[in-house]
Structure formats: structure tokens, C-alpha cells
Amino acid sequence: MCTLEKRGNLFFLTLTGDDDHRLSPAVIDSLISSLSQVASQATRGSALITTAQGNRFFSNGFDLAWAQSAGSKSVAADRLNQMVVSFKPVVGALLSLPMPTIAALPGHAAAGGFLFALCHDYILMRSDRGVLYMSEVDLGLPFPDYFTVAMRSKIGSVSARRDVMLRGMKIKGEEAVRMGIVDSAHDSAESTVEAAVRLGEKLASRKWDGEVYAEIRKGLYPELCGVLGLAAKVITPNL
Amino acid sequence: MCSLEKKGNIFVLTLTGSGEHRLNPTLVDSIRSALRQIRAQSSSSSVLITTAQGKFFSNGYDLKWAQSSHSRLHLMDAKFRSIVADLISLPMPTIAAVTGHASGAGFILALSHDYVLMKRHRGFLYMSELDNQLVISAWFMALIKCKIGAPTSRRDVVLRADKVTADEAVKRGIIDSAYDSAEQTVEAAVGLGKKLVGRKWKGDVYAQIRMEVLSDVLDEIHIGNTGSKL
Numbered sequence: 001m002c003t004l005e006k007r008g009n010l011f012f013l014t015l016t017g018d019d020d021h022r023l024s025p026a027v028i029d030s031l032i033s034s035l036s037q038v039a040s041q042a043t044r045g046s047a048l049i050t051t052a053q054g055n056r057f058f059s060n061g062f063d064l065a066w067a068q069s070a071g072s073k074s075v076a077a078d079r080l081n082q083m084v085v086s087f088k089p090v091v092g093a094l095l096s097l098p099m100p101t102i103a104a105l106p107g108h109a110a111a112g113g114f115l116f117a118l119c120h121d122y123i124l125m126r127s128d129r130g131v132l133y134m135s136e137v138d139l140g141l142p143f144p145d146y147f148t149v150a151m152r153s154k155i156g157s158v159s160a161r162r163d164v165m166l167r168g169m170k171i172k173g174e175e176a177v178r179m180g181i182v183d184s185a186h187d188s189a190e191s192t193v194e195a196a197v198r199l200g201e202k203l204a205s206r207k208w209d210g211e212v213y214a215e216i217r218k219g220l221y222p223e224l225c226g227v228l229g230l231a232a233k234v235i236t237p238n239l
Numbered sequence: 240m241c242s243l244e245k246k247g248n249i250f251v252l253t254l255t256g257s258g259e260h261r262l263n264p265t266l267v268d269s270i271r272s273a274l275r276q277i278r279a280q281s282s283s284s285s286v287l288i289t290t291a292q293g294k295f296f297s298n299g300y301d302l303k304w305a306q307s308s309h310s311r312l313h314l315m316d317a318k319f320r321s322i323v324a325d326l327i328s329l330p331m332p333t334i335a336a337v338t339g340h341a342s343g344a345g346f347i348l349a350l351s352h353d354y355v356l357m358k359r360h361r362g363f364l365y366m367s368e369l370d371n372q373l374v375i376s377a378w379f380m381a382l383i384k385c386k387i388g389a390p391t392s393r394r395d396v397v398l399r400a401d402k403v404t405a406d407e408a409v410k411r412g413i414i415d416s417a418y419d420s421a422e423q424t425v426e427a428a429v430g431l432g433k434k435l436v437g438r439k440w441k442g443d444v445y446a447q448i449r450m451e452v453l454s455d456v457l458d459e460i461h462i463g464n465t466g467s468k469l
Contacts, residue, residue, distance in 0.1 A: 220380060
């Protein structure tokens with residue numbers, strides 16, 4: 001599932017378990033309720049760090065095994081679609097979260113797991129192990145619309161986008177930094193989380209107004225807001 | 240306010256005085272009329288260089304003048320939209336010679352030019368809104384999106400309110416080049432201006448092309464612009 005902890009100003013959202021942290025319906029529900037808790041407990045100077053237990057995986061995406069264990073192809077497709085649709089509110093919640101968000105990847109982030117990482121303001125990953133990988137083209141699965149929009153919004157270089165989406169490239173930490181997808185790469189899972197904590201504290205110390213932060217973030221990604229149906233909030237300026 | 244000089248085919252618009260060149264209605268109107276003069280006086284291939292005296296290029300909207308009045312903020316926004324639209328449709332290349340701090344709307348003013356040259360050592364580019372608890376308008380975002388390519392650089396500018404020095408700005412692809420002094424910045428702008436004038440482009444064609452490139456910005460400027468003909 002996932003756990004939520006607060007240490008000082010920092011919220012820690014952790015995907016738990018010894019496995020590849022698949023985004024099953026239960027995990028998705030758990031993420032939605034945790035993010036809702038984070039939003040309600042937000043104060044000025046908060047920050048969120050999302051990470052995962054273990055040394056090998058951030059998340060390998062939707063629970064395809066559960067989808068495929070359905071009796072028929074059509075029920076399998078329905079199950080997959082159910083996860084795709086129910087994950088949209090997670091993206092929406094991250095986009096509207098009234099504080100800076102940091103993903104600290106202790107390992108692989110593939111498909112929905114890569115998308116989940118991309119929905120954060122900052123991404124830190126390991127340089128020694130783990131890759132970012134949009135497996136869809138290799139698996140013969142089309143991208144949900146919000147996946148494409150998120151990648152377009154967050155991956156700037158034309159060749160990087162092509163390599164991620166059309167080439168199914170498995171991208172290691174240093175390459176990911178060079179491609180402008182990830183902010184920094186660190187030589188172990190521990191040092192990745194430590195760096196995330198340092199960054200979190202630095203951002204938290206700016207004591208930004210969370211509502212304003214969230215509206216500016218939404219303004220940065222209007223296309224993603226559009227595909228998720230997120231409206232802008234009118235904030236009266238306090239001059 | 241602002242002064243306008245013509246050196247051959249090069250127009251130099253200078254925000255004058257040692258103040259912060261805050262974009263209040265008075266300054267914006269004076270820029271507006273200078274731009275009108277430029278259009279009237281430009282007969283052949285020309286170029287505009289916008290620069291400023293003193294420590295600031297422009298420190299943005301005049302929030303002190305606005306005094307939390309919504310109608311005053313709205314007025315500044317409407318007038319500023321108008322001159323940015325004017326710059327985007329100007330029938331000649333435009334160069335901002337940024338010789339001091341440019342923050343908020345002042346940063347946007349610099350970015351509204353085709354080329355941005357800046358002085359190093361003192362002065363930074365800064366979208367101050369987040370630090371001042373202000374949201375950034377959609378048309379500012381559209382301009383930032385069109386002029387700053389990397390998503391991480393855009394994030395650093397608006398969502399981290401980085402104070403970006405000239406050398407950093409060159410590295411991040413926000414500006415074109417950096418120079419050691421205000422004089423060198425303006426000199427380089429004039430040099431670039433002469434080169435561009437020498438291409439003998441047709442002004443109205445140049446403007447059309449620019450308007451196509453920045454059509455998203457023009458769309459956002461026109462959406463929600465309810466007090467345009469001020």
C-alpha cells in the first residue's frame with residue numbers, strides 16, 4: 001500500500017512492500033486518500049517527498065497481472081481501463097497540492113510508475129541502479145491521453161520525447177539528468193532520499209503560500225489541467 | 240519616463256531615470272507613444288533596442304500605486320498587455336539590452352523582445368510573484384512557455400522564483416548573451432542591431448512571422464483583455 005508520515009515540515013509518502021509497487025486499485029485508493037490528507041494538513045513551508053521501500057523499484061506501473069487474471073480479454077481491458085481512469089485523480093491531486101513535491105526514486109520507474117514520478121515538481125533518482133522506462137510501445141499498449149500530455153509538458157526536448165515514447169528507451173540516472181527529465185542522480189537509494197530531504201527543506205524554508213504555489217503550478221501546465229478537468233482557482237491577491 | 244533616439248535605422252528606447260521603472264500607467268503610456276512614433280518613422284529595414292538607465296531594467300508592476308485596488312491592477316495589466324502585443328507586432332527585430340534587474344512584469348517586458356542581451360555581475364531576472372504571494376497570469380505563462388524551452392527552467396523561474404544571473408540565464412537558454420558592463424551590453428545590442436538591419440527584411444513580413452511564432456501568447460493576451468483600447 002502506501003504510508004504517510006510527517007517529520008517536521010516534510011510529508012513522506014511511501015509505497016510499501018518488497019515488490020515492484022504496482023499501482024493496483026487498492027494502492028491507487030490509498031494514494032488518493034493520503035494525498036487528500038497531505039493537502040488538508042498543509043501549512044506554509046510544507047513539502048512532500050514521495051518514495052518507495054526497498055532497493056529495486058519505485059513503481060512498475062499499473063497492476064497488469066490483476067487485469068490479465070480476469071476471465072476474458074474484455075474484462076481484462078476493463079480492469080486496465082479502470083486503473084487508468086482511477087489514477088487521474090492522483091495526478092490531479094499532485095498538480096493541485098499546495099506545496100512543492102519531490103519524487104525520490106530508489107529504483108525503476110516504469111509506465112504508470114514513471115508517470116507518477118513525472119507528476120512531481122522535482123525528480124531525484126539513482127545513478128547506480130534503476131531506469132525510467134515507458135514500456136507501452138514494447139507492450140503494445142497505447143498511452144492514455146493524460147500520459148501523453150504529462151510527457152509533453154514535462155519532457156522538453158523533442159528527441160527526448162521521441163526516445164521515451166516512441167523508442168521505449170530505458171533511461172539511467174545520469175542520462176535522465178542530461179535529457180532534462182530528472183533533476184539529479186545519486187549513487188545509492190539512501191543518498192537519493194537524503195538529497196530529496198535537503199531539497200525539501202530548502203524549498204520549505206521559502207515559506208511559500210501553498211495555494212498560490214499550487215495555482216502557479218497549474219498555470220505552468222494548462223494542457224494537463226485541461227485533460228484532467230482541473231479549473232483554476234481565483235485567489236485574491238494580498239498586496 | 241522613457242526617451243526615444245534614432246541612430247540611422249536603429250531606434251533606442253530608454254527607460255530613463257535612476258528609479259525602478261515600475262510599469263505604472265504613466266510609464267506604459269509613454270512607452271506606447273514611443274512605439275507609435277517608431278512605427279510612424281520606420282521606412283526601411285529598422286531595429287528596436289530597449290534599454291534602461293540605472294540599477295533596474297524594470298522591477299515590474301507598480302504595486303505601491305495599485306494599493307491593492309483591483310481596478311488599478313486591472314488597468315496596469317490591460318495597458319501592459321497592449322504594449323506587449325504592440326512589441327509582438329512591431330515591424331522590425333527587437334532587442335532588449337538588460338542593464339539591471341528585471342523582475343515580474345519587468346522580466347516579461349525583456350522576454351517580449353526577439354533577442355535579450357544582459358549585463359553580468361549585478362542584476363538578475365526574477366519572477367517574484369511566488370515570493371510575493373501573487374499568482375502569475377495566463378498570458379505571462381504563455382510568454383514564458385514560448386521563450387523558455389526547458390520545462391525545468393520554466394519551473395525554476397516560476398515555481399522556485401530563482402533569481403537568475405546573466406550567465407545562468409545564458410546557460411538555461413533564457414537570454415542570448417551576457418556582457419561585463421551596461422555600456423558593453425548596449426554596444427553589443429547596437430552591433431547585433433546593425434547586423435539584423437543589414438539583412439534588409441521586410442518589416443511587415445517579419446512581424447507576421449513573429450506573430451505566428453507567438454500566436455499562443457497573442458491568444459492569451461486577447462482572452463480576458465476586457466479593457467483593451469486604453
